[in-house]
Amino acid sequence: xxxxxxxxxxxxxxxxxxxxxxxxxxxxxxxxxxxxxxxxxxxxxxxxxxxxxxxxxxxxxxxxxxxxxxxxxxxxxxxxxxxxxxxxxxxxxxxxxxxxxxxxxxxxxxxxxxxxxxxxxxxxxxxxxxxxxxxxxxxxxxxxxxxxxxxxxxxxxxxxxxxxxxxxxxxxxxxxxxxxxxxxxxxxxxxxxxxxxxxxxxxxxxxxxxxxxxxxxxxxxxxxxxxxxxxxxxxxxxxxxxxxxxxxxxxxxxxxxxxxxxxxxxxxxxxxxxxxxxxxxxxxxxxxxxxxxxxxxxxxxxxxxxxxxxxxxxxxxxxxxxxxxxxxxxxxxxxxxxxxxxxxxxxxxx
Amino acid sequence: xxxxxxxxxxxxxxxxxxxxxxxxxxxxxxxxxxxxxxxxxxxxxxxxxxxxxxxxxxxxxxxxxxxxxxxxxxxxxxxxxxxxxxxxxxxxxxxxxxxxxxxxxxxxxxxxxxxxxxxxxxxxxxxxxxxxxxxxxxxxxxxxxxxxxxxxxxxxxxxxxxxxxxxxxxxxxxxxxxxxxxxxxxxxxxxxxxxxxxxxxxxxxxxxxxxxxxxxxxxxxxxxxxxxxxxxxxxxxxxxxxxxxxxxxxxxxxxxxxxxxx
Amino acid sequence: xxxxxxxxxxxxxxxxxxxxxxxxxxxxxxxxxxxxxxxxxxxxxxxxxxxxxxxxxxxxxxxxxxxxxxxxxxxxxxxxxxxxxxxxxxxxxxxxxxxxxxxxxxxxxxxxxxxxxxxxxxxxxxxxxxxxxxxxxxxxxxxxxxxxxxxxxxxxxxxxxxxxxxxxxxxxxxxxxxxxxxxxxxxxxxxxxxxxxxxxxxxxxxxxxxxxxxxxxxxxxxxxxxxxxxxxxxxxxxxxxxxxxxxxxxxxxxxxxxxxxxxxxxxxxxxxxxxxx
Numbered sequence: 107x108x109x110x111x112x113x114x115x116x117x118x119x120x121x122x123x124x125x126x127x128x129x130x131x132x133x134x135x136x137x138x139x140x141x142x143x144x145x146x147x148x149x150x151x152x153x154x155x156x157x158x159x160x161x162x163x164x165x166x167x168x169x170x171x172x173x174x175x176x177x178x179x180x181x182x183x184x185x186x187x188x189x190x191x192x193x194x195x196x197x198x199x200x201x202x203x204x205x206x207x208x209x210x211x212x213x214x215x216x217x218x219x220x221x222x223x224x225x226x227x228x229x230x231x232x233x234x235x236x237x238x239x240x241x242x243x244x245x246x247x248x249x250x251x252x253x254x255x256x257x258x259x260x261x262x263x264x265x266x267x268x269x270x271x272x273x274x275x276x277x278x279x280x281x282x283x284x285x286x287x288x289x290x291x292x293x294x295x296x297x298x299x300x301x302x303x304x305x306x307x308x309x310x311x312x313x314x315x316x317x318x319x320x321x322x323x324x325x326x327x328x329x330x331x332x333x334x335x336x337x338x339x340x341x342x343x344x345x346x347x348x349x350x351x352x353x354x355x356x357x358x359x360x361x362x363x364x365x366x367x368x369x370x371x372x373x374x375x376x377x378x379x380x381x382x383x384x385x386x387x388x389x390x391x392x393x394x395x396x397x398x399x400x401x402x403x404x405x406x407x408x409x410x411x412x413x414x415x416x417x418x419x420x421x422x423x424x425x426x427x428x429x430x431x432x433x434x435x436x437x438x439x440x441x442x443x444x445x446x447x448x449x450x451x452x453x454x455x456x
Numbered sequence: 457x458x459x460x461x462x463x464x465x466x467x468x469x470x471x472x473x474x475x476x477x478x479x480x481x482x483x484x485x486x487x488x489x490x491x492x493x494x495x496x497x498x499x500x501x502x503x504x505x506x507x508x509x510x511x512x513x514x515x516x517x518x519x520x521x522x523x524x525x526x527x528x529x530x531x532x533x534x535x536x537x538x539x540x541x542x543x544x545x546x547x548x549x550x551x552x553x554x555x556x557x558x559x560x561x562x563x564x565x566x567x568x569x570x571x572x573x574x575x576x577x578x579x580x581x582x583x584x585x586x587x588x589x590x591x592x593x594x595x596x597x598x599x600x601x602x603x604x605x606x607x608x609x610x611x612x613x614x615x616x617x618x619x620x621x622x623x624x625x626x627x628x629x630x631x632x633x634x635x636x637x638x639x640x641x642x643x644x645x646x647x648x649x650x651x652x653x654x655x656x657x658x659x660x661x662x663x664x665x666x667x668x669x670x671x672x673x674x675x676x677x678x679x680x681x682x683x684x685x686x687x688x689x690x691x692x693x694x695x696x697x698x699x700x701x702x703x704x705x706x707x708x709x710x711x712x713x714x715x716x717x718x
Numbered sequence: 719x720x721x722x723x724x725x726x727x728x729x730x731x732x733x734x735x736x737x738x739x740x741x742x743x744x745x746x747x748x749x750x751x752x753x754x755x756x757x758x759x760x761x762x763x764x765x766x767x768x769x770x771x772x773x774x775x776x777x778x779x780x781x782x783x784x785x786x787x788x789x790x791x792x793x794x795x796x797x798x799x800x801x802x803x804x805x806x807x808x809x810x811x812x813x814x815x816x817x818x819x820x821x822x823x824x825x826x827x828x829x830x831x832x833x834x835x836x837x838x839x840x841x842x843x844x845x846x847x848x849x850x851x852x853x854x855x856x857x858x859x860x861x862x863x864x865x866x867x868x869x870x871x872x873x874x875x876x877x878x879x880x881x882x883x884x885x886x887x888x889x890x891x892x893x894x895x896x897x898x899x900x901x902x903x904x905x906x907x908x909x910x911x912x913x914x915x916x917x918x919x920x921x922x923x924x925x926x927x928x929x930x931x932x933x934x935x936x937x938x939x940x941x942x943x944x945x946x947x948x949x950x951x952x953x954x955x956x957x958x959x960x961x962x963x964x965x966x967x968x969x970x971x972x973x974x975x976x977x978x979x980x981x982x983x984x985x986x987x988x989x990x991x992x993x994x995x
Contacts, residue, residue: 158617158621160621179625180617181620181623181625183621184623185621187617187618187621189617195618195637196615197637206619207622210623210624211623254622255622459802462905462906463799463803464803466796466799467799467802469796469799470797470799470819471818473796473872473873474818474822474873474876474877475822476833476837477829477832477834478822478825478833480833480837481829484832484836492836492839492842493836493839493841494836495843495846534727534730537725537727537728538725538727540724541720541724542721547722548722550721553721553722553725557732560732560736563740563975564931564934566934566955567974568739570955570967570968570971571740574739574742574968575738575743590735594735594736597732655824657937662955662959675832679941680941680945683835690832691826691829691832694825694826695825698825698826699821701824706817
């Protein structure tokens with residue numbers, strides 16, 4: 107059953123031509139983690155702020171567990187929010203920060219202590235309870251912010267780019283921690299990010315947003331493997347886009363070659379796209395459903411993966427090969443046959 | 457670029473001009489002589505003793521201190537909510553209100569003093585506590601509003617938003633989060649308002665009378681008529697108070713920022 | 719709506735302590751003074767006519783304007799090297815140096831004048847030095863005259879100029895001057911060709927602020943002039959409290975205000991043109 111529901115939610119900032127959030131709708135089941143993924147300015151943060159009650163929608167409704175909260179002020183919504191800047195109260199210790207939400211909700215003093223301790227324990231910071239925020243590292247501040255948001259047992263946890271202020275190494279660690287805590291508590295969560303890796307690694311559902319609309323709402327696998335639009339295909343992961351023409355049911359022509367696809371739109375101009383890891387350089391006379399002959403232009407070695415930038419008659423293609431696999435030895439200038447399955451080819455009308 | 461000798465010399469002259477009067481006041485106030493002459497014939501504390509023995513000046517000092525305390529409290533009490541509204545809330549006429557609350561700073565104190573005289577004299581409020589309190593508060597409120605607006609504005613907005621999402625109403629969030637964080641600004645504003653009232657001379661000159669007078673007015677009158685080191689001792693007292701407050705404000709929010717016009 | 723409510727106490731204080739008196743001031747300037755010296759309710763321009771046709775007013779106006787323009791220029795000229803030195807100082811010292819330049823703002827004007835009396839008086843520091851060195855036999859008259867007012871007023875305007883210049887010059891990129899130096903400009907040429915033109919808007923703003931403050935200065939002309947220097951401000955004070963001719967005091971205050979507003983509008987126009995150009 108749906109725990110969070112958005113119905114045609116719209117927000118238009120005064121003096122702007124296009125709405126920041128343009129009538130988005132979605133349903134999120136109890137306990138799920140939704141990532142709102144998109145480039146800056148796509149409306150993802152505005153959506154989050156509307157759910158939190160920090161921004162008033164111009165239209166549409168927000169439902170939490172079937173209850174319409176659209177008109178409620180933020181302090182009546184029972185949501186935990188982790189801000190991009192963490193927004194820890196600098197004049198209060200970590201423990202007092204965590205206790206703040208309990209105090210505001212009228213939790214008796216005797217009950218507060220143990221609940222604060224439990225929340226800090228959850229994020230592994232019980233030893234630093236008496237520190238002020240400025241005495242904590244970025245990662246520790248992040249954890250305090252999470253503990254503070256979760257301590258009052260919110261109906262919904264909202265995270266606004268929670269990892270963007272951390273350095274790359276810490277980011278992965280905290281990312282997994284947030285996910286673990288969220289799964290242990292089973293708190294329904296909405297998470298805003300512009301980082302696709304973050305979204306794919308953490309979320310049960312990903313909503314890819316662009317210009318105030320949801321382009322695709324699906325599982326991470328679905329979004330990555332079967333992007334619904336050209337925007338999703340290019341924003342999530344790397345992909346080569348080639349011009350092509352649909353000539354029949356499941357048949358295309360691209361650069362003089364005939365290609366097979368699992369699904370095709372109506373005949374006419376089209377764009378095709380293939381994930382680099384689906385493209386294999388074929389050795390000898392090995393055959394594949396689709397083959398494009400080409401030549402290696404560049405070879406980029408990044409340890410476990412080697413990326414080959416190849417020129418074909420249909421356009422340039424990226425192929426990713428594992429180190430030690432047959433294609434790994436290819437050097438720039440060499441001829442290559444690039445093979446890929448019909449099911450891995452996505453076609454969008456141009 | 458390192459400053460050249462000419463720039464250094466010119467700047468030295470500038471500083472000398474700025475600081476010489478206060479330094480000389482300091483030296484002369486410890487003079488053992490009977491006049492404001494330099495070098496003093498000797499050093500003593502006799503003029504400070506004379507100051508303490510001068511009942512009229514001591515009454516004026518008490519009046520000024522009390523008045524300044526009341527003015528600081530009143531200006532803060534009235535200025536703080538207004539500053540919060542201007543810094544944080546959206547309401548019709550916000551910009552106009554901010555402009556209005558700064559308006560007295562644009563008029564010369566001489567004109568303000570005259571206007572207050574013309575208004576308060578017929579109302580029998582000249583040379584009364586309420587009259588002086590109103591006059592000084594009117595000058596102090598714009599400063600309080602300005603410093604507090606900056607102080608509230610410097611508290612990140614998302615702290616307050618975080619408090620809302622944690623269940624605090626707007627009022628409680630302002631009280632528990634924004635206000636404590638703006639406290640140094642409030643203290644600085646209070647100290648400056650105190651000083652503005654404690655040093656205020658021109659407006660007071662229009663409004664005081666035999667029944668009620670303030671220390672700066674007494675000093676002005678004294679300097680007008682006589683020139684003995686007593687007035688230097690008096691001036692020194694005011695300078696020390698001002699210095700203490702300037703240092704306090706500098707420690708709290710940065711002085712140039714607090715009094716700056718931009 | 720809550721916002722307006724929160725502004726109410728402050729607005730009330732200003733309403734009663736500022737708007738009402740200033741409106742009353744304007745109203746009284748249209749009243750008439752009878753031959754007996756009493757104020758009479760009226761709506762007339764008589765008082766203005768009386769002031770404007772009096773040659774003494776024009777003397778006062780001329781004195782006031784030349785005095786404050788001269789002192790404002792001197793204050794800016796002296797504040798400029800101070801602020802340049804502050805700007806080029808090591809960051810560690812910058813705060814203290816700026817504080818020393820600006821702090822006199824909050825030292826009571828009267829207190830500073832007491833200091834000037836000790837410096838410029840007949841037996842003050844300067845005359846002690848001059849006679850001691852045998853340069854003069856009789857003390858120079860440096861106080862209770864226009865000279866004293868000029869010195870005192872210049873000093874009292876300097877902190878304001880420093881404040882404006884610190885804000886204005888802070889925005890200038892000092893690398894421009896270094897660039898000029900690397901291009902072979904001497905120190906003085908760098909100053910004349912780069913620093914000064916860049917600082918000009920700030921200098922103008924400082925001058926106009928100092929001028930406006932100088933025109934309405936009261937304490938310094940009164941005390942340093944020893945009752946012998948007459949400017950508009952001292953005249954308004956005397957009209958209000960000595961002669962007790964309220965309509966005249968009010969009318970002259972209104973004329974002063976008009977002049978100041980004109981100066982401020984001019985400043986607005988000048989700075990706006992600077993921005994547009």
